[in-house]
Amino acid sequence: HTAWDGLILGASLATLDAPAGYADILDGALAWKDGALAYVGPRSGLPDAPQRLAREVIEAKGWITPGLVDCHTHLVFAGDRAREFELRLLGASYEDIARSGGGILSTVRATRAADEGELLRQSLPRAHALISDGATTVEIKSGYGLDFDNERKMLRVARRLEQLGIGVRTTYLAAHALPPEYAGRADDYIDAAIEWLPKLHAEGLVDAVDAFCEGIGFTPEQTRRMFEAARALGLPVKLHADQLSDLGGGALAAAFDGLSADHVEHTSEDSVRAMAQAGTVAVLLPGAFHVLRETALPPLEAFRAHGVPMAVATDCNPGTSPLQSLRHAMQLACTHFRLSPEEALRGATVNAARALGLHDRGVLRVGARADFVLWNIQHPAELCYWLGGRLAQSVHAGGHRVT
Numbered sequence: 270h271t272a273w274d275g276l277i278l279g280a281s282l283a284t285l286d287a288p289a290g291y292a293d294i295l296d297g298a299l300a301w302k303d304g305a306l307a308y309v310g311p312r313s314g315l316p317d318a319p320q321r322l323a324r325e326v327i328e329a330k331g332w333i334t335p336g337l338v339d340c341h342t343h344l345v346f347a348g349d350r351a352r353e354f355e356l357r358l359l360g361a362s363y364e365d366i367a368r369s370g371g372g373i374l375s376t377v378r379a380t381r382a383a384d385e386g387e388l389l390r391q392s393l394p395r396a397h398a399l400i401s402d403g404a405t406t407v408e409i410k411s412g413y414g415l416d417f418d419n420e421r422k423m424l425r426v427a428r429r430l431e432q433l434g435i436g437v438r439t440t441y442l443a444a445h446a447l448p449p450e451y452a453g454r455a456d457d458y459i460d461a462a463i464e465w466l467p468k469l470h471a472e473g474l475v476d477a478v479d480a481f482c483e484g485i486g487f488t489p490e491q492t493r494r495m496f497e498a499a500r501a502l503g504l505p506v507k508l509h510a511d512q513l514s515d516l517g518g519g520a521l522a523a524a525f526d527g528l529s530a531d532h533v534e535h536t537s538e539d540s541v542r543a544m545a546q547a548g549t550v551a552v553l554l555p556g557a558f559h560v561l562r563e564t565a566l567p568p569l570e571a572f573r574a575h576g577v578p579m580a581v582a583t584d585c586n587p588g589t590s591p592l593q594s595l596r597h598a599m600q601l602a603c604t605h606f607r608l609s610p611e612e613a614l615r616g617a618t619v620n621a622a623r624a625l626g627l628h629d630r631g632v633l634r635v636g637a638r639a640d641f642v643l644w645n646i647q648h649p650a651e652l653c654y655w656l657g658g659r660l661a662q663s664v665h666a667g668g669h670r671v672t
């Protein structure tokens with residue numbers, strides 16, 4: 270279990286008889302000041318920590334971990350696609366549905382029809398669900414608006430979810446699908462999406478830029494143009510890469526020093542090498558793999574062999590991954606991708622923060638954001654073991670208790 274080093278702050282005194290090898294176990298006490306962790310370590314050394322918290326930790330039968338970071342979600346959207354779920358169970362493929370005007374475009378129609386307040390109202394329950402299962406930072410993409418006003422509306426709603434006390438990082442994903450008004454004119458649409466970007470960035474609505482590089486999405490050349498526009502504004506990039514086929518998406522993200530390449534089921538070993546070279550994180554999305562009944566596994570051994578950090582995220586979206594628990598995504602990553610529970614937890618904390626270009630969270634250390642979760646578990650592997658259930662006793666973000 271020494272591989273857990275650096276991940277688990279420690280256990281309450283009640284569980285100090287935890288499995289041998291948890292060399293870094295402390296008595297789980299911690300303190301914060303102004304939203305950052307001011308002290309971690311034995312309770313006896315606590316300077317001015319809130320005694321209430323110290324008592325809660327020490328007397329709880331639980332473990333503390335860093336707050337979970339969900340580094341890939343589409344959680345702002347209107348409507349749902351339950352009917353499509355039925356059609357896929359009757360044999361329709363995801364691509365068939367997309368090509369016949371359903372899929373992403375049906376969510377685009379619903380999202381365009383909802384005003385900002387309604388979009389926020391429909392998105393709040395999904396954000397609350399992620400938080401109640403341990404998420405304290407959530408990445409949220411646009412990509413169901415596909416015109417300036419509606420992409421802006423989505424990004425504004427994403428920013429407003431910070432009202433829940435969590436960290437929010439926004440990603441501009443106008444290059445998610447071709448809207449009907451640009452049917453057959455993908456290059457013209459990319460021109461328009463590039464034109465909207467600086468205006469949205471000027472309003473403080475964009476933290477990163479993404480694209481769906483796929484046969485049913487955009488070409489590598491169109492993706493490259495989107496990325497060049499991001500680079501011109503100093504914005505980092507990430508990519509929906511090699512999800513259904515190998516278009517060299519992993520290498521394309523790496524060529525722009527991308528924060529991450531996501532999905533990566535069909536990513537080649539050459540792309541893995543390029544990702545390792547660039548420090549690009551591989552974001553595994555086992556929810557979409559599971560729901561689409563995908564069979565191609567991401568090149569996990571290549572990621573491990575080349576030292577590409579692996580993150581795990583929900584990809585919370587109405588089509589391929591209507592998943593509202595990052596802990597459940599961790600379970601799926603272990604079951605489908607054979608990640609160890611330690612790799613899955615690292616993938617939802619340290620590596621997920623890295624996939625967002627953040628270094629002040631995903632780990633418990635002095636000076637980091639005071640984001641942490643107190644779990645009702647006796648062993649950290651339980652986070653990946655239990656399907657469902659409510660394991661989080663309390664969730665703390667930026668020095669405030671959010672659940």
Ligand SMILES: O=C(O)CC[C@@H]1NC(=O)NC1=O
Binds near residue numbers: 373509
């Ligand atoms: O089906 C949806 O609504 C989004 C699907 C999601 N977007 C993407 O580029 N790949 C996905 O799995």
Ligand SMILES: [Fe+3]
Binds near residue numbers: 509
């Ligand atoms: Fe996605």
